[in-house]
Amino acid sequence: MSDPRLDLQFHRDVSLSPAQIWEGPTNLSMLMKWFCPRPWSVVECEIDLRPDGIFRTVMQSPEGEKVPDNTWCFLGIEPQRRLVWTNGFGSGFKPKPQHTDESLGFVFVADLRLLPLKGGGTAYTANVMHQSEANKQAHEDMGFQHGRGAALDQLFELMQ
Amino acid sequence: MSDPRLDLQFHRDVSLSPAQIWEGPTNLSMLMKWFCPRPWSVVECEIDLRPDGIFRTVMQSPEGEKVPDNTWCFLGIEPQRRLVWTNGFGSGFKPKPQHTDESLGFVFVADLRLLPLKGGGTAYTANVMHQSEANKQAHEDMGFQHGRGAALDQLFELMQ
Numbered sequence: 001m002s003d004p005r006l007d008l009q010f011h012r013d014v015s016l017s018p019a020q021i022w023e024g025p026t027n028l029s030m031l032m033k034w035f036c037p038r039p040w041s042v043v044e045c046e047i048d049l050r051p052d053g054i055f056r057t058v059m060q061s062p063e064g065e066k067v068p069d070n071t072w073c074f075l076g077i078e079p080q081r082r083l084v085w086t087n088g089f090g091s092g093f094k095p096k097p098q099h100t101d102e103s104l105g106f107v108f109v110a111d112l113r114l115l116p117l118k119g120g121g122t123a124y125t126a127n128v129m130h131q132s133e134a135n136k137q138a139h140e141d142m143g144f145q146h147g148r149g150a151a152l153d154q155l156f157e158l159m160q
Numbered sequence: 161m162s163d164p165r166l167d168l169q170f171h172r173d174v175s176l177s178p179a180q181i182w183e184g185p186t187n188l189s190m191l192m193k194w195f196c197p198r199p200w201s202v203v204e205c206e207i208d209l210r211p212d213g214i215f216r217t218v219m220q221s222p223e224g225e226k227v228p229d230n231t232w233c234f235l236g237i238e239p240q241r242r243l244v245w246t247n248g249f250g251s252g253f254k255p256k257p258q259h260t261d262e263s264l265g266f267v268f269v270a271d272l273r274l275l276p277l278k279g280g281g282t283a284y285t286a287n288v289m290h291q292s293e294a295n296k297q298a299h300e301d302m303g304f305q306h307g308r309g310a311a312l313d314q315l316f317e318l319m320q
Binding site for chain 1: 161212249269290292
């Protein structure tokens with residue numbers, strides 16, 4: 001289902017259970033502690049966990065610089081199995097204005113799947129889909145692989 | 161919740177029940193008979209009724225001209241209450257390429273709500289959201305209000 005031309009995929013088998021991992025992006029106080037790779041941090045967060053609900057984070061650099069628009073919309077919610085969201089919509093599936101200059105931003109849909117492993121643990125797969133190869137590349141150049149890995153390490157620490 | 165700057169809204173109180181109306185866009189053989197205002201017709205259709213499922217119609221003019229890309233994606237499904245879909249995604253919430261030339265097309269999210277009326281019948285409201293005023297205007301100029309009204313008349317006929 002993943003399209004290597006347009007999708008970035010992050011996969012790891014982890015020793016946490018699907019229930020533990022599910023807490024990570026769906027529990028407000030939990031999310032703020034791991035979602036953003038250090039030294040950046042999540043300083044504000046809103047989670048309205050239903051399809052069409054808002055998923056908003058404000059990320060901040062150690063110098064106090066904030067990423068302005070991280071208001072996303074949940075698309076799919078299957079507890080402990082699948083969480084999907086996009087930055088292309090705001091609350092209520094409301095489509096956001098299109099960037100005329102692609103360098104200012106790009107649309108993605110993040111599809112996180114959790115599969116219980118035999119003998120415990122979870123296969124964690126995040127498939128992040130884009131509209132173009134250029135957008136995928138831009139996301140990759142932002143350090144997607146490293147960022148997701150570092151964040152997952154933080155979640156792991158938190159759960160120990 | 162509707163934004164008159166970006167949304168087109170079609171509303172009508174009808175004597176059909178929410179259950180009857182729900183059949184209209186969710187039952188394959190039913191949909192082909194009313195969804196497209198005559199003399200155009202739906203000649204092919206696919207309905208995978210789940211969030212992330214495909215909603216595909218091929219519309220054809222009396223002269224045989226076909227509208228090429230009507231592959232949409234369901235976003236929200238609440239039987240007999242709410243149906244949401246977008247042309248911005250294909251199956252699996254996969255975002256479609258962005259049109260660089262806006263005149264070639266625009267993204268919309270259609271949010272159909274059915275509310276049972278006291279004494280029978282249904283308040284039928286379709287709120288169709290766009291990324292820009294220009295896109296909304298283009299959709300309006302395609303005959304949105306007239307088209308939705310004519311289609312709903314066809315559904316009404318069918319259900320009598």
